[in-house]
Amino acid sequence: MYKIREAKQLTDNIYLMNVEARRVAKHCEPGQFIIVKIDEEGERIPLTICDYDREEGTVTIVFQVIGASTLQMSKLKAGDSFADFVGPLGKPSEFVTEDLQELKKKKILFVAGGVGTAPVYPQVKWLNEHGIKADAIVGAKNKDLVILEEEMEQVSNLYVTTDDGSYKRKGMVTEVIKDLVVNQKKEYDVVVAIGPMIMMKFVCLLTKELGLHTIVSMNPIMVDGTGMCGACRLTVGDEVKFACVDGPEFDGHLVNFDEAMKRQQMYKTEEGRAYLKEKEGDTHHGGCGHCGGEE
Amino acid sequence: MADVLKKVPVREQDPKVRATNFEEVCYGYNKEEAMEEASRCINCKNAKCITGCPVSIDIPAFIAQAKEGKFDEAYQIISKSSALPAVCGRVCPQESQCEGKCIRGIKGEPVSIGKLERFVADWAKENGVKPQLATEKNGHKVAVIGSGPAGLTCAGDLAKLGYDVTIFEALHKPGGVLVYGIPEFRLPKDKVVAEEVKNVLSLGVKIETNVIIGKSTTVDELLTEEGFEAVFIGSGAGLPMFMGIPGENANGVFSANEYLTRNNLMKAFRDDYKTPIMRGKKVAVVGGGNVAMDAARTALRLGAEVHIIYRRSEAELPARVEEVHHAKEEGVQFDLLTNPTEILVDENDWVKGIRCIRMELGEPDASGRRRPVEIPGSEFEMEVDTVIMSLGTSPNPLISSTTYGLDVNKRKCIIADEEFGKTSKEGVYAGGDAVTGAATVILAMGAGRAGARGIHEYLSSKNK
Structure with missing residues (x-):
């Protein structure tokens, strides 16, 4: 059992939890993720790592309620436990193993969308701890959905934007990128974009135009997370890759987003859910972790 | 008196009924049937069956006890060589191993060694008989990675020799392929697998689940920091x-691993579990191995019309004859000498069909099997909504890429010798599919035994 030390609600549907997981905390690096399972009957839910404390042996996760399983998870309180918590999974971000002196010469721009701020945070924090202050754009639909602003502020040069302009800048993250690169003439060696697939797709279209190398973090459907099932496969360049062992980070300009979104969209749209319910018959319990199911 | 040349028949669930449920297909022998079948064994002095068994069970000895109704004694004899008799009695390819060597088989049917092993193991469970405990603990710590057939066997053997053994399992439940791969109707999870795991634990073995070696910790750390x-x-x-x-990444295309894991480990077929699975109307399973049969029979039980698509002919099917026979009985259709060329998708990128081409057998290839050759112009389309790819696996690099000094071969399998499982790294032994590529449960168990021997020899000489 993996005990929850702290549980808090960040927005109306985004939650943060600090969980005791000694082995994960000891080995995880920015860019990696974990899989959590609530109880015997639960699903294996892949979630990004938001923070970790090696001494305390704890890992912080942030998740959005998007289906029956994450809804059930959001009701857990400090003192409760997860049946299973496994990781770290996937490869760490490339910069973790780069030569530090070389890395210090690089200018990195992070672009986070919504709950994607959570996996961006440990990356900018790691860089900050190694003497590199990166620029970071955090985008959210509106003021209430901006998360981890204070934390991000401390470790990066932060630009917050909201789609509706209810807080700080108004507009999509792509508009901020344009502003920084085109208007302010800032130069970057690499862009790291993490958020909803549609956001990452549009960031990549723009950065390709601007000639900026871009890394994205993919979050497809997974079952085991160790390379066994192949559910998370996606096309990168002309190769099929497994997000769990080859990723989750890939060259964004090579990722086939349309295919990846189609593989995921079924679980996201009303039409898709109805379709799935028909396809999966009575095994569809609305708990796939990505769908609203019967709700 | 029954015909001594024939096996005592084993009772099975009616094919029509079992095609709709996940209950075990084969009921196994009862006590009387087991004793009768045991009496067919002529107790050869130079017993060939033992040489056919990858873990060298003293088969005539256990059968001699079973013949007398002394099932406790029979169980202890099996336990000396096998940690998982209830599993092996069910899933071993006996026809090409022990039973394939049985003298009775020359003129008539061999002794039903597998079904006898299964009966003895099930009897032991029902009567609370456990494998005999280890000799004294020797205080030496050994780590076993993976709780599948190789790991459980190795751990069991080492525990019996007095070692302090910890198994590290990546998934949330012990058992490896016995839990995620082989379906309930061939190998019941609670009744059989969980009990076998308990037996191994009763020898003093510890299991830590949710530990992925290469990620949660490494082989080198186990050796240098954790005292193994x-x-x-x-x-x-x-x-x-x-x-x-083309079309392989469409929605509705699954690897057999994913399909089986959802249903077996994650229990999608049960209402009380939250895992969803595609309940296709018409399913194509591509491949001809045991895993393909398992996937096909699972899809059938979930309500689909199921077609096995295999590029060679029936004679080349790598699956066990018994599995093919069971699949046919249940209504799985075999499209042989057929190979897919494209998966057809609808406007939402869901599978709507599969395009195939007919094949014929040409000259034998390197494997000695006749090579399938496409028949020009024979392409056709089949309407399906689900495709399950069962084409085998390639080794997972998580351990080999994170362990210093551990050599792999061209196919990325870990290199280990057959006799002792010794690898290129001191103190590290390996066996099972990680070494050989996908094979059988019993071969993995044999490799687990070899690894235990290797480790015992290594630590005995080191600690002299």
Whole structure:
């Protein structure tokens, strides 16, 4: 059992939890993720790592309620436990193993969308701890959905934007990128974009135009997370890759987003859910972790 | 008196009924049937069956006890060589191993060694008989990676020799392929697998689940920081292979691993579990191995019309004859000498069909099997909504890429010798699918035994 030390609600549907997981905390690096399972009957839910404390042996996760399983998870309180918590999974971000002196010469721009701020945070924090202050754009639909602003502020040069302009800048993250690169003439060696697939797709279209190398973090459907099932496969360049062992980070300009979104969209749209319910018959319990199911 | 040349028949669930449920297909023998079948054994002095068994069970000895109704004694004899008799009695390919060597088989049917082993193991469970405990603990710590057949066997053998053994399992439940791969109707999870795991634990073995070696910790850390003196790697097969044809990433295309894991480990077929699975109307399973049969029979039970698509002919099917026979009885259709060329998708990228081409057999290839050759112009389309790819696996690099000094071969399998499972790294032994590529449960168990022997020899000479 993996005990929850702290549980808090960040927005109306985004939650943060600090969980005791000694082995994960000891080995995880920015860019990696974990899989959590609530109880015997639960699903294996892949979630990004938001923070970790090696001494305390704890890992912080942030998740959005998007289906029956994450809804059930959001009701857990400090003192409760997860049946299973496994990781770290996937490869760490490339910069973790780069030569530090070389890395210090690089200018990195992070672009986070919504709950994607959570996996961006440990990356900018790691860089900050190694003497590199990166620029970071955090985008959210509106003021209430901006998360981890204070934390991000401390470790990066932060630009917050909201789609509706209810807080700080108004507009999509792509508009901020344009502003920084085109208007302010800032130069970057690499862009790291993490958020909803549609956001990452549009960031990549723009950065390709601007000639900026871009890394994205993919979050497809997974079952085991160790390379066994192949559910998370996606096309990168002309190769099929497994997000769990080859990723989750890939060259964004090579990722086939349309295919990846189609593989995921079924679980996201009303039409898709109805379709799935028909396809999966009575095994569809609305708990796939990505769908609203019967709700 | 029954015909001594024939096996005592074993009772099975009616094919029509079992095609709709996940209950075990084969009921196994009862006591009387087992004793009668045991009496067919002529107790050869130079018993060939033992040489046919990868873990060298003293088969005539256990059958002699079973013949007398002394099932406790029979169980202890089996336990000396096998940690998982209830599993092996069910899933071993006996026809090509012990039973394939049986003298009775020359003129008539061999002794039903597998069904006898199964009966003895089930009897032991029902009567609370456990494998005999280890001799004294010797205080030496050994780590075993993976709780599948290789790992459980290695751990059991080492525990009996007095070692302090910890198994590290990546998934949330112990058992490896016995839990995620082989379906309930061939190998019941609670009744059989969980009990066998308990038996191994009763020898003093510890299991830590949710530990992925290469990620949560490494082989080198186990050796240098956690105090283990030797490590056995039984991490199993790896990444599923696909064909590389158009449409393979469409929705509704699954690897057999995913399909079976959802249903077996994650229990999608049960209402009380939250895992969803595609309940296709018409399913194509591509491949002809045991895993393909398992996937096909699972899809059938979930309500689909199921077609096995295999590029060679029936004679070349790698699956066990018994599995093919069961699949046919249940209504799985076999499209042989047929190979997919494209998966057809609808406007939402869901599978709507599969395009195939007819094949014929040409000259034998390197494997000695006749090579399938496309028949020009024979392409056709079949309407399906689900495609399950069962084409084997390639090794998972998680351990080999994170362990200093551990050599792999061209196919990325860990190199280990057959006799002792010794790898290129001192104190590290390996066996099972991680070494051989996808094979059988019993071969993995044999490799687990070899690894235990190797580790015992290594630590005995080191600690002299």
